[in-house]
Amino acid sequence: xxxxxxPDIHITxxxxxxxxxxxNYSYGATPYLFWYVQSPGxxxxxxxxxxxxxxxxxxxxxxxxxxxxxxxxxxxxxPSVHWSDAAEYFCAVGPNQAGTALIFGKGTTLSVxx
Amino acid sequence: xxxxxxxxxxxxxxxxxxxxxQCAQDMNHEYMSWYRQDPGMGLRLIHYSVGAGIxxxxxxxxxxxxxxxxxxxxxxxxxxxxxxxxxxxxxxxKSFNYGYTFGSGTRLTVV
Numbered sequence: 001x002x003x004x005x006x007p008d009i010h011i012t013x014x015x016x017x018x019x020x021x022x023x024n025y026s027y028g029a030t031p032y033l034f035w036y037v038q039s040p041g042x043x044x045x046x047x048x049x050x051x052x053x054x055x056x057x058x059x060x061x062x063x064x065x066x067x068x069x070x071x072x073x074x075x076x077x078x079p080s081v082h083w084s085d086a087a088e089y090f091c092a093v094g095p096n097q098a099g100t101a102l103i104f105g106k107g108t109t110l111s112v113x114x
Numbered sequence: 115x116x117x118x119x120x121x122x123x124x125x126x127x128x129x130x131x132x133x134x135x136q137c138a139q140d141m142n143h144e145y146m147s148w149y150r151q152d153p154g155m156g157l158r159l160i161h162y163s164v165g166a167g168i169x170x171x172x173x174x175x176x177x178x179x180x181x182x183x184x185x186x187x188x189x190x191x192x193x194x195x196x197x198x199x200x201x202x203x204x205x206x207x208k209s210f211n212y213g214y215t216f217g218s219g220t221r222l223t224v225v
Contacts, residue, residue: 004156009154034214042218043204043216043217044216046214049212051212090156094212094214095208096159096172098162098164098170099145099164100146100147100163100164100208101147101149101159101162101172101208102157102214103159104149104156104158105156106154106155107156
């Protein structure tokens with residue numbers, strides 16, 4: 001079955017510290033992988049995506065993610081977190097079996113402490 | 115381009131009422147889908163469509179109907195609203211090269 005697991009429900013990081021959000025997936029073929037961010041009361045913003053090629057993907061706002069096929073992982077990283085990064089982060093894999101939609105993880109809430 | 119437009123942005127319904135959440139896209143995407151977002155649950159797929167006249171159920175379809183009479187529009191209908199349908203609803207469309215565009219969401223409260 002296709003699924004996405006984000007093991008950490010909530011993470012707190014000090015401002016200026018590095019960040020890694022974990023994402024593991026179960027998928028029968030080569031997946032397309034995505035990270036979205038959602039600020040409170042807002043919609044989804046695409047941070048980055050991986051389709052093929054270089055397994056280290058650069059995104060917006062200084063984020064990057066690394067695809068590791070052997071570990072079925074697509075972890076999101078940022079070297080120095082800013083207070084404005086506090087939000088909820090969703091990892092997603094696609095497409096679903098019908099080829100139409102994304103399968104989302106349950107999300108990780110990031111808090112940033114000063 | 116407007117992308118994916120959802121209306122209304124906010125709605126309060128009484129239990130048993132019906133309503134339609136509107137979703138329109140102007141990118142000529144064939145694939146469209148509806149998700150609901152609940153705290154701690156991520157986004158779950160309700161219904162999807164692979165083109166005009168073709169729809170199918172996703173993970174959580176109960177209580178919702180959809181239709182796709184045109185490529186542009188994909189409305190989601192609640193026939194008899196229940197408090198369990200209180201959620202944030204997102205519509206999305208998918209391009210041929212796997213670019214997913216999401217609407218800004220509809221926040222629905224059923225009392």
